Amino acid sequence: MNSSILIVDDNTDMIQLMARMLKGVARLRFATHGQEALRLMRMEPPDLVLLDAEMPGMSGYHVCEALQLDPVLTDIPVIFVTGHTDTDYEVRGLDAGAVDFITKPVNEALLLARVRTQLRIKSMADELRHMAAIDSLTGLANRRHFESLMRREWKCCARDGKHMTLLMADVDHFKRYNDSYGHPAGDACLQAVAQALLSIAKRPSDLVGRLGGEEFAVLLPDTDLAGGQEVAEHAVQAVRAQRLPHASSLTAEHVTISVGLAVCTPHNAAEAELHALYSAADRALYQAKAEGRNRWMTWSGVHA
CATH class of the missing domain: 3.40.50.2300 (Response regulator)
Incomplete structure (x- = not known):
């Protein structure tokens, strides 16, 4: 029933x-x-x-x-x-x-x-x-649904004065992976990464989404910088632990991810601050790639 x-x-x-x-x-x-x-x-x-x-x-x-x-x-x-x-x-x-x-x-x-x-x-x-809300390949929230839930959580955090942390992750050298192993293997790789990210999103309020291609995001409501950094480290380690072979990677012999981290305490429900959080996480992801990939970084420059 x-x-x-x-x-x-x-x-x-x-x-x-x-x-x-x-x-x-x-x-x-x-x-x-x-x-x-x-x-x-x-x-x-x-x-x-x-x-x-x-x-x-x-x-x-x-x-x-x-x-x-x-x-x-x-x-x-x-x-x-x-x-x-x-x-x-x-x-x-x-x-x-x-x-x-x-x-x-x-x-x-x-x-x-x-x-x-x-x-x-x-x-x-x-x-x-x-x-309509689920990415058919990975079973994660698709971009539209992820952003819709993110806006809802943003309003809740603004109301309650709580932190919100956003992680953005890319599979390192994924095009090379597809070229070497083929698209079916590439799909299996994305599914494995999705499962790794789900494994580090422990709370019911945590949300993992696939934004498109090899790009993923993890939303952590009521999570400060230290908590977000801990989850980011777990995300990188969870994908490393899968030991998926990636012979054509320029970073490691197995599949790895780069993660950008940003945290904010919303002052109001306006979406301008939400877009700023998105942009900060994206810039941190770019930094992580520039520093050699297979790591996480925050927009403030903290990294591992």
Whole structure:
């Protein structure tokens, strides 16, 4: 039972009734007011929300509008459950972002049919989003998805006053590798490097992406310079440890990477600072290559 549903209603009897109807359909969670519902969704986004339209304090309409403004929650489908049968209420719910509307008293067959339909649509949409966000060769985040998540993390770090560290990595002399071993072997090399980088991204918030060709990036939210330097060293060592032969390399007898490191504490959510972080990591990568490759460097000149 992989799907989850959040039932939100200030009437606990209604929650219990719908829970009995939906037993075995999905994993169920419950909230009795809007703020609690948002808190639970931010902790663990559900696949579907059954939302009472009118509750004391924060109404279901306001909850739905809040979901649309949150990039993490905006794709969660919402079915309004209400005692009103007027068309105006249904239109208001749909305008707020709901995907469907069920009136009370709830009909079990109708509830099950609409819930299953929305869970099926959500599953297909999630799969399409996953395919659009993932680099098909390595399974890492592609450039577009990586930069999207980077912007989101940037805003979080700006809000909380935390450091953000960015590593940019290139496979050394990759064109020579492709010319010597062929493109299928080159693909296998990139997959191996991707796995090495994944192995050093230890926390759930750490993100590894393939930016294109032989270029990779590692995003480390809430990580200062010392922490970033430690991860950069682990990245270089992890690829060295694979001992993938590279007879045509001008640097070593095996595949190596060069890594550029930059760290920043965002002062605001503006993207100008984010672009500056990107540029600093790129310049550090260029320095690492100029110093002989198979190493990491920070833009400040610290290297190993």
